[in-house]
Amino acid sequence: MNRIAAYCLCACALATTPLAWAQPAREVYRCPGNPVLYTDTLSAKEAQAKGCRTLEGAPITVVQGVRPRPAASGAAVAGARSTEERVAPGEQRARDNDARRILEGELKREEDRLAAMQKEFNNGEPERRGDERNYQKYMDRVAEMKADIARKEADVAAIKRELAKLPQ
Template sequence: MAAQAQQAVYRCGKEYTNAPREPALCEPLAPQSITVISGTRPTSAAAPAAVPRRSTPAEPGAAVASALQPRTPEVPARTPDVQQSERDAQARTILTQELDKARAQLAQLVQSYNQGEPEKWAAETRNHQKYLDRVAEMKAAIERTERDIDSLQRELTRRSVQASRRTP
């Protein structure tokens, strides 16, 4: 949509107006076409929120009064059960994959830990403390991975319970 301006438009410093206070200090702009871009409209059935009005010098208390007006919150539309069940299935798949990765990582860590006596590296033959530090880090990594596996299993169990509640 394009439309021509009805009146001349002036630039007065940083202000653009069609009624300048001092026309001698303003420069007229060449007529230009105006493009109007329509905004999007809310799709929910809820009423739009109240828009606060700006106060003018004639209405000094208008801003305070508009701030006290109640606003109607928009309620997001619920996704259909089919979409939700698809999302739940995807989440369970991702959790299962993460659980498999964590179990594989745990198996590798346990194998390299070798019941608390992993192979010594060349740099650790002269400095036994480096070896002890690495063994402690490996043990902490094993414990952390075990906790991750436990939490993933709990999350899978929780998702299975939620899915069974939805299906009658």
């Protein structure tokens, strides 16, 4: 046999040698309970006292997993707040009034912009500009105006929804 083949054969033999031969044998016990416990840290007397049995064969490999955290329920989160964090009813009413005033102002501005956009749109036939000799340019501007109007209508509807959420 040549040297390389002998070296490979020796390396393969070492790689397949069980680790149990290199380490002292330890007893693995299976202890009853919920969950069932497999351990090699007990002495023979402790294992007998707990009702554990010796396992025959290969040792058991256990991979530790990450335990999921319990989900916090809404009641637990609300209960965790102290009374110091709560806002006085008068102060909350003032905050709600400020929010309503701000939203009503914003709604008025958005409705005015929407009306101006719809007037300029002129039911899908806005006036042509001087730089729009190309008909496609004009059509692109009309499509963009239509999309802007749809977006503005969605904004107005969103503000109205927010206003409806506020207490009277």
